[in-house]
Amino acid sequence: MPEIKPRVELLAHTPDPLSLIYAAFRQCYHAGEVADMWPSLTCGNIPREKQAEFVAKIMESGHASPIEHVSFTFAISGVSRALTHQLVRHRIASYSQQSQRYVDASNMDYVLPPAIAANPRARERYEAFMKEVGNAYRDIKALLEEDGRGFSSREDARMVLPQAASTNIVVTMNCRTMLNFFEHRCCTRAQWEIRGVARTMLRLCREVLPEVFDHAGARCERLKFCPEGEKFTCGRYPLPEKRG
Numbered sequence: 001m002p003e004i005k006p007r008v009e010l011l012a013h014t015p016d017p018l019s020l021i022y023a024a025f026r027q028c029y030h031a032g033e034v035a036d037m038w039p040s041l042t043c044g045n046i047p048r049e050k051q052a053e054f055v056a057k058i059m060e061s062g063h064a065s066p067i068e069h070v071s072f073t074f075a076i077s078g079v080s081r082a083l084t085h086q087l088v089r090h091r092i093a094s095y096s097q098q099s100q101r102y103v104d105a106s107n108m109d110y111v112l113p114p115a116i117a118a119n120p121r122a123r124e125r126y127e128a129f130m131k132e133v134g135n136a137y138r139d140i141k142a143l144l145e146e147d148g149r150g151f152s153s154r155e156d157a158r159m160v161l162p163q164a165a166s167t168n169i170v171v172t173m174n175c176r177t178m179l180n181f182f183e184h185r186c187c188t189r190a191q192w193e194i195r196g197v198a199r200t201m202l203r204l205c206r207e208v209l210p211e212v213f214d215h216a217g218a219r220c221e222r223l224k225f226c227p228e229g230e231k232f233t234c235g236r237y238p239l240p241e242k243r244g
């Protein structure tokens with residue numbers, strides 16, 4: 001079970017995302033049919049800056065449903081099951097995750113937390129345990145196979161796998177969910193692994209749709225104060241009671 005590093009790739013996003021959001025917003029306030037406006041949006045007759053300005057102004061009002069029409073799909077791999085357990089708590093999203101029932105984990109990779117990597121004794125203990133887990137998985141799978149449990153031996157042998165076991169997942173979120181996800185998971189209070197993945201996802205979203213994501217991030221980026229309280233604040237922004 002060798003150590004593995006995370007990989008986050010943007011597989012796809014809704015085409016013409018800014019124009020689509022603009023069109024959805026305009027339909028709310030426009031007497032005509034937005035389908036008639038669509039060609040002039042995508043061919044550049046209504047400049048991107050004008051669309052962006054309109055979108056930014058309406059978003060400030062809290063009218064957020066138009067941004068739900070644009071989605072981003074990521075392939076996230078080389079992350080722990082501990083990370084994906086947190087990720088899938090974000091319910092307004094779609095997921096497809098590598099199955100431990102079907103995929104043989106005899107040589108499964110694992111995630112090594114940086115704090116453990118930096119402590120030689122903790123690292124030695126951790127790596128020894130990962131080795132033992134790998135041996136246990138293979139032994140149990142082989143014993144079940146002797147009992148005639150062919151392919152399905154994996155679904156029981158997997159019970160010994162640790163939260164550190166590496167996994168791959170495809171996730172699709174719309175822009176509104178993405179903003180909520182970044183508010184929760186870009187904050188320094190979030191666990192280091194999902195925070196790293198969230199920050200990479202945010203960078204990729206910004207490259208495609210800066211008009212929506214330039215000011216996205218932890219809640220403090222929007223609030224300009226830290227809502228996490230004295231015990232958990234990282235100090236980047238003042239606590240509400242300490243603001244001038």
Ligand SMILES: Cc1cc2nc3c(=O)[nH]c(=O)nc-3n(C[C@H](O)[C@H](O)[C@H](O)COP(=O)(O)OP(=O)(O)OC[C@H]3O[C@@H](n4cnc5c(N)ncnc54)[C@H](O)[C@@H]3O)c2cc1C
Nearest residue numbers: 086089090091092093177180181183184185187189190191
């Ligand atoms: C630092 C941190 C620590 C955490 N610790 C824990 C923990 O100890 N234990 C734990 O169980 N979880 C924990 N969580 C998970 C957290 O409680 C949320 O489940 C998770 O962040 C998903 O957020 P969400 O519900 O906003 O997202 P989504 O599920 O994507 O929902 C998006 C939004 O839709 C609305 N919504 C969705 N479903 C409902 C519903 N059923 N009813 C009403 N509104 C709904 C809400 O407005 C919600 O914000 C933690 C999260 C963080 C960031």
